[in-house]
Amino acid sequence: MLFKELNLIEPILTALQTEGYTQPTPIQEQSIPTILKGQDLLGCAQTGTGKTAAFAIPMLQLLYKPHANVKGPRAIKALVLTPTRELAIQIEESFKAYGRNLPLKYLVIFGGVGQKAQTDALHRGVDILVATPGRLLDLMGQGFISLKDLEIFVLDEADRMLDMGFIHDVKKVIAKLPAIRQTLFFSATMPGEIQKLANTILKDPTKVEVTPVSSTAEKIQQAVYFVTKNDKRSLLNHILQDKSIETALVFTRTKHGADKVVKDLIKAGIKAEAIHGNKSQNARQRALTNFKARTTRILVATDIAARGIDVDELTHVINYELPNIPETYVHRIGRTGRAGLSGIAYSFCDAEEKEYLKDIEKLIGLSVPVAEDNPYAMSWQSLMAAAEKPKAKGNGGGNRGAQGGRQGHPKGKPQGQHQDREPNLSGAKRTPKSGSRRWSGKSKPKSSNA
Template structure:
C-alpha cells in the first residue's frame, strides 16, 4: 500500500514526499484509516514501528480545518502526553515535518528548562500540544493551560508512564479533559493496570497490534558474553577497539552505572557521553545531537532516558548490564536493525544476571548464541563458585528502571557437575578446565 491510498489530503502527501516516505508501515496502514474516522484506538506497538506517524498524520488531517467561532488565542485542540523529554521533542518534530504545509501551531513542553518560552507560545495560541506529565500539570496549576477544548487525546508509551511513576499524574490530566473526545492509546506492553486504564478511557476502540514484544528483529545478530562483573569494562574496551563499530548505544540499568562507563571509556580515549534522568535537558539534548551526527561515537543510556530515541543507521547496541525486565531487552536491541538495515546486539552477562538471561530467552523463544571472541570469558570454576549466591531482586533497577517485576524465580541452572558438554549450534558452551578434578 502507498500513502496515496489512505485518503490523505494533498498538503500532507506533499510533506511525506519531502520526507521521502512512500509506503506506510503496518501500524500506520492499520491506524490511519481508523483515526480518520474519529474512532478510538488501542495500539500495541513498541518504538521503531512508526507509531508516531501513525497518529500524527491523521491528527493533522482531522485538525487542518480552523476551529469555528474562536475569539482570541487558539484553544488547545489536541494533547499528546508522553513520558520523556526526548520522546516529546521527537514527536513535536514529527508534527512539524508532516504538517509543514498546514496552518497548524504545535508546541512541546517539558520540565528541566525555564517555562517562559513555553508560556509565551501558549499565550499566542496552540493547536497541538505535546507534553510530559509534570510540566503539563505545573502549567495547568498556574492557569496557563486549559484542556476544555481538546478534541483528540493521545496517551503514548502508557506502560513506561507506569514504570516511571507517572500514572497518577496521567489520571489527573484525564479528569480535566472533555468527556466527548477521541482517544488514542499506545503501549508496548499491557500489564493489568494499563489494561484497566485503557478500558476506562477508551470507547469501543479498534485494537491494532504489531511486532509482538516477544519478537526480536530477524536482521539483528545477537551474541552473549559471559564475563565477571569486574571485567566488563575491559571487555567493552576490547569490543570497541574494532574501528568498524562506528556508533554504539550502550545500556546500563542505573544512572550511576552509565556515568561510570563513560568515565572508563574516556580514560582509554574513546569519546562517550551519558544520557539519563539526572542530566539537564540541555546536556541530554546535546549528547543526543552529538551522537546522531557522529561527533560522539558511544552513547551510554539508561532505559528510561533512551525510550523513544531513534538514531538513523545505528549499527550496534551493547547491553553492558542485562535488564531485569525481559521485555526491555527487546526494546533495547530493537534500536538497531531498523528500516531494513542489519544490526548487531552484544550482551554482557555476569554470574548475578543469569536469572535475567533465562527470563529473556524464555520471552524471545531462543537461546542467544555465545560469542566466540571473548578474552574475558567467565571460567567454569568462577561460574560454579558463584552459582549459589543470593539472586538479585527484581523490579528496582537501581532506582532508574521503575518498578517492573517482583517475581522471583526459584529454579537454578542445571548442575554442571564436571562433564564437558558438547554444544549444539547456538547453545551454551560450558567447559570444565583441563586438569580439574572437582
C-alpha cells in the same frame, strides 16, 4: 500500499514526499484509516514501528480546517502525553515535519527547564500540545493550560508511564479531559493495570497490534558474553577496538554506572557521553545531537533516558548491564535493526545477572548465542562457580584464572566449548541447526531482517 492510497490531503502527501516517505509501515497502514474516521484506537506497538507517524499524520488532517477563520488565541485541540522529554521532543519534530504545509501550531512542554518560554508560546496559541505529565499538570495548576476544547487525546508509551511511576499523574490529566473526544492509546505491552486503564478511557476502540514485544528480538543478531563484573570495562574497550562499530548505544542500569562507563571510555581514548535523568535537559539534548551527528561515537544511557531515542542506521546496542525486567531488554535492542536494516546486540552477563538472562530468553523464546572469541570469556560453569563463591575484596564476585579455563592458552582464549552451559534455559527453544549456543564473533553476524 502507498501513502497516496490512504485518502490523505495534498499538503500532507507533499510533506511526506519531502521526508522521503512513500509507503506506510504496517501500523500506519492499519491505524491511519481508523483515526481518520474519528474512532478510538488501541495500538499495541513499541517505538521503532512507525507509530508516531501512525497517529500524527491523521491527527494533522483531522485538525486542519482550510476555511476556518481563527480569531484570538487558539485553543488546544490535541494533546499527546508521553513519558520522557526526549520522546516528547521527537514527537513534536514529527508533527512539524508532516505538518510543514499546514497552518497549525505545535508546542512541546517538559520539566527540567524554565517554563517562561513554554508559557509565552501557550499564550500565543497552540493547536497540538505534546507534553510530559509533570510539567503539564504544573502548568494546568497555574492556569496556563485549559483542555476544555480538546478533540483528540493520545496516550503514548502507556506501559512506560506505569514503569516510571507516572500512572497517577496520567489519571489526573484524564480527569480534566472533555468526555466527548477521540482517544488514541499506545503501549508496547499490556500489563493488567494498563489494560484496565485502556478499558476505562476508550470507547469501542479498534485494536491494532504490530510486532509483539517478544518477537522483535528475533530480527536482531544477538550475542552474550559471560564475563566477571571487573572485566566488563576491559571487554567493552576490546569490542570497541573494532573500527567498523562507528556508533553504539550502551546501556547501564543506573545513572552512576552510566557516568562511570563514560569516564572509563574517555580514559581509553573513546569519545563517549552519558544521557540520564541527572543530566540537564540541555546536556541530554546536546549529547543526543552529537550522537546522531556521529561526533560522539558512544552514547551511554539508562533505560528511562533512552526511551524515545531514534537514531537512523544505529548498528550496535551493547548491554553493559543486563536489565532486571526482560521486556526492557527487547526495548533496548530495538533501538537497532530498524526499517529492515541489520542490527547487532551484545550483552555482558556476570554471575549476578544469570537469572536476568534466563528471564530474557524465556520471554523472547530464543537461546542467545555465546560469544567466545574474546580474551575475557568465561564458561557457564565458571560463572556459576563465581556466583556461589563468596566475594573476595576487589575481585568483582568472580575469579577467572583456572576456573575460566584460560591458563596455558595463547591470547587468553578459552579452552572449553561451553558445553557445560546449562542447557535450554527456562524452556527457551534452541537456535537453528545444531542448537549450539556458541557464536564465534570472528565474522560479522547477519541480521535475519537484512
